[in-house]
Amino acid sequence: MKILIISLFKSYPPEYGGAMVAYDLARYLPGEKTLIQLAPNIGRITLENNLELISIRTNQDSRLKKAVTLFLSFKKIMTHVKKSDPQLIIFEGASWSLYYWLLYKKLKRTKRNARIVYHAHNIEYLLRKEKNSWIVSALTRWAEGKLVRNADHVTSVSQEDADSMKDLYGRSSIPLPNGVDIHRFESISDSRVKDLRQKYGLHGKIILFMGLVVYRPNEEALEFLIDDVFPAVIQKDPEVRLAAIGGDLNKKREWIINPGIIPFEEIPGFIRACDICVAPVFSGSGTRLKILEYMAAEKPVIATTKGAEGILVTDSRDIVLADSSESFAEKILWLLENPQEAKNIAQNGKSLVRKSYGWEQIVKRFMSLIKAADNE
Numbered sequence: 001m002k003i004l005i006i007s008l009f010k011s012y013p014p015e016y017g018g019a020m021v022a023y024d025l026a027r028y029l030p031g032e033k034t035l036i037q038l039a040p041n042i043g044r045i046t047l048e049n050n051l052e053l054i055s056i057r058t059n060q061d062s063r064l065k066k067a068v069t070l071f072l073s074f075k076k077i078m079t080h081v082k083k084s085d086p087q088l089i090i091f092e093g094a095s096w097s098l099y100y101w102l103l104y105k106k107l108k109r110t111k112r113n114a115r116i117v118y119h120a121h122n123i124e125y126l127l128r129k130e131k132n133s134w135i136v137s138a139l140t141r142w143a144e145g146k147l148v149r150n151a152d153h154v155t156s157v158s159q160e161d162a163d164s165m166k167d168l169y170g171r172s173s174i175p176l177p178n179g180v181d182i183h184r185f186e187s188i189s190d191s192r193v194k195d196l197r198q199k200y201g202l203h204g205k206i207i208l209f210m211g212l213v214v215y216r217p218n219e220e221a222l223e224f225l226i227d228d229v230f231p232a233v234i235q236k237d238p239e240v241r242l243a244a245i246g247g248d249l250n251k252k253r254e255w256i257i258n259p260g261i262i263p264f265e266e267i268p269g270f271i272r273a274c275d276i277c278v279a280p281v282f283s284g285s286g287t288r289l290k291i292l293e294y295m296a297a298e299k300p301v302i303a304t305t306k307g308a309e310g311i312l313v314t315d316s317r318d319i320v321l322a323d324s325s326e327s328f329a330e331k332i333l334w335l336l337e338n339p340q341e342a343k344n345i346a347q348n349g350k351s352l353v354r355k356s357y358g359w360e361q362i363v364k365r366f367m368s369l370i371k372a373a374d375n376e
Helices: 017-028 063-084 097-109 124-131 134-150 159-169 182-186 190-200 216-236 264-272 289-296 325-337 339-356 359-374
Strands: 002-007 032-039 043-047 051-057 088-092 115-119 153-156 205-210 240-245 256-260 276-279 301-303
Touching: 002 017, 002 063, 017 032, 017 088, 017 289, 017 359, 032 063, 051 063, 063 097, 088 097, 097 115, 097 134, 115 359, 124 134, 124 216, 134 159, 153 159, 153 359, 182 264, 182 289, 190 264, 205 216, 205 264, 205 289, 216 240, 216 325, 240 264, 264 289, 276 289, 276 325, 289 301, 289 339, 301 325, 301 339, 325 339
Parallel strands: 002 032, 002 088, 032 051, 088 115, 115 153, 205 240, 205 276, 240 256, 276 301
Antiparallel strands: 043 051
């Protein structure tokens, strides 16, 4: 089968969760697969697992220029579609639903036989409704609804998102949960972890938060950690440090380690170099890839109930849940003071990821569901 994955954002090298999901799904799909991404550069290369990557340049100078070049990229995308003649086309991500809807109409006018899958990383309207003006949220709901109702197949990352999609748009979805490339986290040597500790100054007791800082739910999480949680933690244990990767922080504290966006290949080792990983997420939908990656690296995780939404975890067994700043600070200190409990939770989390969230079994299940739906 020929599969074309279209990503209207840079997926490789991945710098945040949505890009990681798009890239990993593309790598693990069967058959002849090509990933088209919009990126600052242009080129064509073959990546691991025989994935062909085509990069179409976009202008990043301003939102207007980016939008204009995005529309102009449709012509180049259509050229690749015509040349490769895929049986399956996958639209990646939720933030671009308006553009995907316009691209969908363009593709359908060519009357090609390709089935189109909308891979919804989350319910974008619910996020926009919380954080944007009513005009933006209304436009998002309209475009997302059009795409969900008309695509040949639409996916959801969790049962919560599937229920929301059904309620909002009247469409049942195919489950496609976020996953982890487990081998990527198990192949890191102790010497590599030691080198990364030295490189980034990861000395003392390190608590890690990972996520693109310009994404509003991550901004909220960092504000919660820096303003509400860590002052109480530092007061009890001055040796604790907060490591934040995913961009440059506006807030500076002597106990913050903030190397910005680190290279893709260093992420597994960086996680392994930390003691506890956190995900205090309070908004948005979808499932948090950061939690799965923390667990794959065999680290104890503390998350809010919202942050752990959609992942089949049990509090105090394979994750620790805390929803207030007081509770979050207490749980950080408790795990630091009880290393055996932290180790047990980390091991249980890794077992959960191995059992249910490896990309190989996720993609195999997804493709069988696609085939079954096409044969109905």
